[in-house]
Amino acid sequence: MSHFFYQDKPIETPALILNEQKMKQNLKRVMGVQEKNNVKVRPHFKTHKSISIAKLQLTMGACGITVATVTEGELLLENGIDDILVAFPLTDSNKIKRLFKWTKIARVIFTVDSMEQSELMMNEAKKWGLNPEVWIKVNSGLNRCGVEPNNEVLELAKFIKKENVLNLTGIYTHAGHSYAAKTKEEIRQIAKEEALSVLNSVDLCEKEGISLPNRSVGSTPTFEAAATYSGITEVRPGNAVFFDAIQVGLGVAKADEVALTVLSTVVSRKSNRLIIDAGSKALTTEKGAHGNEVVKGYGRSLVDGEFFITRVSEEHGIIDSTEINNIQLNEKLQIIPNHACPVVNLYDFYYVQRENGQIERWLVDGRGKSQ
Structure with missing residues (x-):
């Protein structure tokens, strides 16, 4: 966790x-x-x-x-x-x-x-x-x-x-x-x-x-x-x-080189799925820029194995899997987004894990500056 x-x-x-x-x-x-x-x-x-x-x-x-x-x-x-x-x-x-x-x-x-x-x-x-x-x-x-x-x-x-x-x-x-x-x-x-x-x-x-x-x-x-x-x-x-899941899928970077993740919480556990609080408004619905699906699902979580976000609605992300018994309610999952660029534009700030171990907030200064 x-x-x-x-x-x-x-x-x-x-x-x-x-x-x-x-x-x-x-x-x-x-x-x-x-x-x-x-x-x-x-x-x-x-x-x-x-x-x-x-x-x-x-x-x-x-x-x-x-x-x-x-x-x-x-x-x-x-x-x-x-x-x-x-x-x-x-x-x-x-x-x-x-x-x-x-x-x-x-x-x-x-x-x-x-x-x-x-x-x-x-x-x-x-x-x-x-x-x-x-x-x-x-x-x-x-x-x-x-x-x-x-x-x-x-x-x-x-x-x-x-x-x-x-x-x-x-x-x-x-x-x-x-x-x-x-x-x-x-x-x-x-x-x-x-x-x-x-x-x-x-x-x-x-x-x-x-x-x-x-x-x-x-x-x-x-x-x-x-x-x-x-x-x-x-x-x-x-x-x-940053790199992201698309770059990992293309072989440009490795998963452990990706600098940006979305932190989410497990809000519901079922026998064959997990539901997290990161949906399309947190991860987007992109599955590969310019038409090539080099990634699975809508993001990948690396915790006790590898899980993919298989479905999203606006506030919900769903991980369809039966291999989830060890993941608990309220557990935090870090998700590698498929495409970092539009994901960043959904947030007001980063929580930055500094090299000294501290966490700071940095503004996404240009959020919404699309004109």
Whole structure:
């Protein structure tokens, strides 16, 4: 049984538990690509949504932080983090303006993936008299945002350079489809395609006299392999700060390396099942990002053997099993969530198991900042 106390009182469940020692080990692994491959690290904020963790990442060597939304970016800028990439093509003029005001005192990198969207940003930049830094997003196989590699990248780069309003300095991609891989070899192949979609596009642009010195790739499953390709200058893993059941299922991490768990309580015992107080509002209903079920159920509990959350409703999690006689009512179970990123966004704070044995509360500062 796991016992957790905060200020001499038992922690009420469900609760988010963060093991600081494991998190730091994960961060050392992430930052290790800098020395091995001479690349920078710009981790994603959307995984942890914590100012404390973002500043720890910077202290450990990150060159800046990646954000998914304007409100995340504003939060970081307001808290003194002055180098951010907005990894989302903005089309709302109000959102663009809200970040433009920071560009004179901080590095804010905007991203573009079409001539139409680039023109929207140019029009706003002209009004402000700015020359904002932008990177082109390329589609490396996820088939979400992004222009296609090579010729489409070149066409967009030429358009931006011709207008001479946006300061084009880089290209980036996200191989999120690696989450659907079934083997480590498939992950390595996706990492290769990810890196080459960037590097081949850069070569084409440079032959036309267009320099793209920043070449950034992302995705926790692929970042270590993609970083080995000469010419890649930056990686942007997000989930790697914690890891989760999906990463364990993919073979990217081991279960004992996962830093984030959800603490739950057994509230009912039946002959063939346990019911805990962590349901979909504590664990989500995700069973594998981008369509691949590399995990069982809705989370895994490691106590006296391995049990999976087989069913969830909003407040209830159910473990269907007849091998549960030794688990008692009110017993606390730690659950590895399937996907840490959306789970974090369900909580106001972490209970952090510090390396000195103490438990502290750290805010999930960016919770709900989805605009």
